Amino acid sequence: MTEQATLHTRLEMIDTLVARLDHLADEEVRDTATELVQLVMELHRTGLERLLKIVTQQIATSEGAILRLAEDQLVAGLLLLHELHPVDLVTRVGRALEQVRPYLKSHGGNVELLEIDEGLVRLQLQGSCHGCPSSAMTLKMAIEEAISEHAPDVLGLEVEGVVPASLPGFIPLESFEHAADAASAMQWEEIAGLHDLADGEVDTRDLHDQSVLFLRLNTGLYAYQNGCSHCGNSLKTGTLSGSVLSCPDCGTQFDVMRAGRCLDLPALHLEPLPLLQSGGKTRIALAVSP
Missing domain, CATH: 3.30.300.130 (Fe-S cluster assembly (FSCA))
Known part of the structure; x- marks a missing residue:
């Protein structure tokens, strides 16, 4: 059987199976199966559309186009699903x-x-x-x-x-x-606007009903739960000297480049939050209530 004939046969089988869904006696099962097929089709369509766009942009260098495809999460997922990912x-x-x-x-x-x-x-x-x-x-x-x-x-x-x-x-x-x-209990989400934070600057944001402290030191960006582990007060107006952040109320000092270790009381430390930067985007892991 030729490749074209095989494709035609498979398309007919898909049509037959989809048609069977309409005749299932159990309405809940029928609706669930139909929704599943639709979601799978939408996923493949979105991935293939992105694939075509990337190939079109990189057509002059086929090797570069393949590697670019592998960098796209959705396309890469499809390639992995079919064991076609070009990078080991x-x-x-x-x-x-x-x-x-x-x-x-x-x-x-x-x-x-x-x-x-x-x-x-x-x-x-x-x-x-x-x-x-x-x-x-x-x-x-x-x-x-x-x-x-x-x-x-x-x-x-x-x-x-x-x-x-x-x-x-x-x-x-x-x-x-x-x-x-x-x-x-934590989930990752993208945070915008942090590139405006200047070297040595301290700022806070309210995210998911919690206050998060952001600091930039040299080229590094840091995130901590906003609260002094000694007095419990906000660190937004704290003084940053080198890598040491001082609480504006009790004066307790923390090393932000060493996961928030307390320099005055070794048993204390700030609570660091996971932070990742790639492709011009910044993501942070936050505790989210169910």
């Missing part, structure tokens, strides 16, 4: 880690890829957030989001940090468990 998993995971490294390093952290085995990615998280579970979870969430964006076909992710005592900068894996419940 190891490369895509590596790109995800490169995207998130500036954020990790801005908090004194880093991440190392240990191995990828049958879709399971094993990482080792390094940093200066040792002993601070919420800070460790913040970095872990940023890594997970970057990988889910670049490599949604990853089957599992393990972040390790149990290392010999001679390497105290690593974060123990057990510290993540205490903050996992809070992280599960």
Whole structure:
């Protein structure tokens, strides 16, 4: 059978199956199945339309067009669905880690890829957030989001940090468990206008009924829950000297480049929020009430 004949046969089969939906006795099942087919068709149509637009813009360089297609999330999803993605998993995971490294390093952290085995990615998280579970979870969430964006076909992710005592900068894996419940209630959303924040400037925004503190230091952008961990008051009018933010009410000092560690009382720290920047867009993970 020729390719054209095969296509014609499959189109006829689709028409037959869709027609059967109209004759299903159970109305709820019929409506659910019809909605499912419509959603799948809309997804494919949107993805293919975007694919054609990208190819048209990049027609002069076919290799560039293929790579550009792989960068589009919707098209990439379709390619992965049909096992047609042109970039291997190891490369895509590596790109995800490169995207998130500036954020990790801005908090004194880093991440190392240990191995990828049958879709399971094993990482080792390094940093200066040792002993601070919420800070460790913040970095872990940023890594997970970057990988889910670049490599949604990853089957599992393990972040390790149990290392010999001679390497105290690593974060123990057990510290993540205490903050996992809070992280599960968070969702990512895009935040506009933060590029206007000047170096050394502090500002706040009310997002989902919570106050978020934003700071820009050199080229790094930071986000924390707006509240001094000592007195509980707003830090919007706090003084930023180098990387140290001082509470305007009680004077307690926090290092914003080290996940908000308190310089006066080691047991205290600000609550950092995961922040990712790519393609001119900034996304933040926020706790959202059900």
